[in-house]
Amino acid sequence: MKELGFNTKSLHAGHEIDPTGSRAVPIYQTTSYVFKDSEHAAALFDLKENGYIYSRINNPTVAVLEQRMAALEGGVGAVATSSGMAATLYSILNIASVGDEIISVSTLYGGTYTLFNDRFYSQYGIKAHLIDPEDFETIEKTINPKTKAIFFETIGNPGINIPNIEKLAEIAKRHKVALIADNTFGTPYLFEAKKWGVNIVVHSLTKYLGGHGNSIGGIVVDMGNFDWRASGRYPSFTEPDTTYHNLIYADLPDAYIAKLRVQLLRDTGACLSPFNAFLILQGIETLSLRVERHCANALAVAKYLKNHPQVEWVNYPALEDDQYYERQQKYLPKGAGGILTFGIKGGLKAGKKFIDALKLFSLLANVADARSLVIHPASTTHSQLSEEDLKKAAVLPELIRLSVGLEDIEDILDDLDRGFQAAKE
Numbered sequence: 001m002k003e004l005g006f007n008t009k010s011l012h013a014g015h016e017i018d019p020t021g022s023r024a025v026p027i028y029q030t031t032s033y034v035f036k037d038s039e040h041a042a043a044l045f046d047l048k049e050n051g052y053i054y055s056r057i058n059n060p061t062v063a064v065l066e067q068r069m070a071a072l073e074g075g076v077g078a079v080a081t082s083s084g085m086a087a088t089l090y091s092i093l094n095i096a097s098v099g100d101e102i103i104s105v106s107t108l109y110g111g112t113y114t115l116f117n118d119r120f121y122s123q124y125g126i127k128a129h130l131i132d133p134e135d136f137e138t139i140e141k142t143i144n145p146k147t148k149a150i151f152f153e154t155i156g157n158p159g160i161n162i163p164n165i166e167k168l169a170e171i172a173k174r175h176k177v178a179l180i181a182d183n184t185f186g187t188p189y190l191f192e193a194k195k196w197g198v199n200i201v202v203h204s205l206t207k208y209l210g211g212h213g214n215s216i217g218g219i220v221v222d223m224g225n226f227d228w229r230a231s232g233r234y235p236s237f238t239e240p241d242t243t244y245h246n247l248i249y250a251d252l253p254d255a256y257i258a259k260l261r262v263q264l265l266r267d268t269g270a271c272l273s274p275f276n277a278f279l280i281l282q283g284i285e286t287l288s289l290r291v292e293r294h295c296a297n298a299l300a301v302a303k304y305l306k307n308h309p310q311v312e313w314v315n316y317p318a319l320e321d322d323q324y325y326e327r328q329q330k331y332l333p334k335g336a337g338g339i340l341t342f343g344i345k346g347g348l349k350a351g352k353k354f355i356d357a358l359k360l361f362s363l364l365a366n367v368a369d370a371r372s373l374v375i376h377p378a379s380t381t382h383s384q385l386s387e388e389d390l391k392k393a394a395v396l397p398e399l400i401r402l403s404v405g406l407e408d409i410e411d412i413l414d415d416l417d418r419g420f421q422a423a424k425e
């Protein structure tokens with residue numbers, strides 16, 4: 001059978017009809033699974049047979065989500081997690097431990113920035129080098145035998161910058177270091193990670209994939225295109241795991257995901273609940289339709305802001321004069337997503353008046369809901385960062401972030417008019 005298209009996979013991948021005939025993916029709200037007899041139980045525990053044991057490690061509803069996401073990203077497997085942060089943490093802990101290092105671009109979501117910049121070293125003994133995404137010389141110079149990963153966000157939050165992904169992939173490949181992308185803002189619909197040389201993808205499923213602002217979740221997807229033996233950098237993949245039947249993970253086609261599931265998920269337990277998996281699957285079924293509307297509405301908003309006398313600047317890569325326009329056309333040709341930032345004239349004071357006057361846009365700490373959202377990152381999501389770190393993460397004091405929803409564009413623009421009117425007073 002020829003490979004199915006993206007929309008078909010969004011609706012069907014990973015789901016086989018069970019004996020009840022249920023057309024919707026059933027919610028298997030269970031902790032554990034009855035073994036046929038003691039021999040069957042022993043076979044499952046000895047890895048002689050595949051099957052379900054305990055929902056911390058796997059669950060049939062969550063498995064549909066994992067297989068669907070692997071299909072959409074073109075990967076070989078996935079592990080769903082309780083949040084996007086857990087996915088990011090696991091993506092690194094699966095390959096790095098005390099004494100190791102990673103390199104990340106500095107234009108990151110605030111939570112990820114703090115995790116890498118502070119928590120990693122103090123809590124896990126992993127040194128993270130956060131480097132300007134355009135400074136390839138420093139990125140390359142920083143790589144050493146302890147470097148286990150290069151990490152970037154497809155579209156930076158809230159810098160709305162698009163890194164030179166080909167260049168990052170070329171460096172990672174030449175040094176045989178795994179390339180990890182947080183594709184939350186890109187989505188598998190807009191950005192084909194595998195095509196551009198990414199090895200591991202993480203998502204906050206909380207955002208476009210769930211899409212309706214009702215469930216926190218995350219996922220790590222293995223593209224299956226990284227040779228864990230090639231460099232000698234990854235002994236935990238090439239030497240037997242004495243805690244798990246002396247398995248050598250590099251022997252498995254889904255080495256990275258298998259290891260993550262039976263080590264991190266089993267031992268530290270940030271698994272996704274079946275109910276959240278069900279809700280996120282409902283979102284994935286309409287991913288492309290929603291993302292197309294998000295892109296169209298956001299572009300209309302970006303053009304409106306661009307021409308507005310009270311606006312200093314706008315960041316939206318699908319605007320022809322945006323500094324990332326060429327990269328957007330190359331890496332995300334279907335659109336730049338629903339999130340944009342702008343600087344309001346009058347700085348923080350005007351920004352507060354603007355935000356407080358909005359009625360349709362909700363002031364809250366999330367993005368990529370079906371509804372329009374607004375926030376001031378410097379005083380909220382990125383408030384833990386020092387002034388210097390705010391600069392590195394591209395967060396200016398006057399920056400307002402909009403997550404443009406699926407409402408009628410006329411109503412969205414009317415609401416923004418209301419905000420600007422209030423900001424003038």
Ligand SMILES: Cc1ncc(COP(=O)(O)O)c(C=O)c1O
Nearest residue numbers: 083084085109157184204206217
């Ligand atoms: C780009 C990006 N990655 C990861 C996360 C963390 O995801 P979660 O909130 O699901 O833990 C966020 C949250 O805003 C994000 O914007």
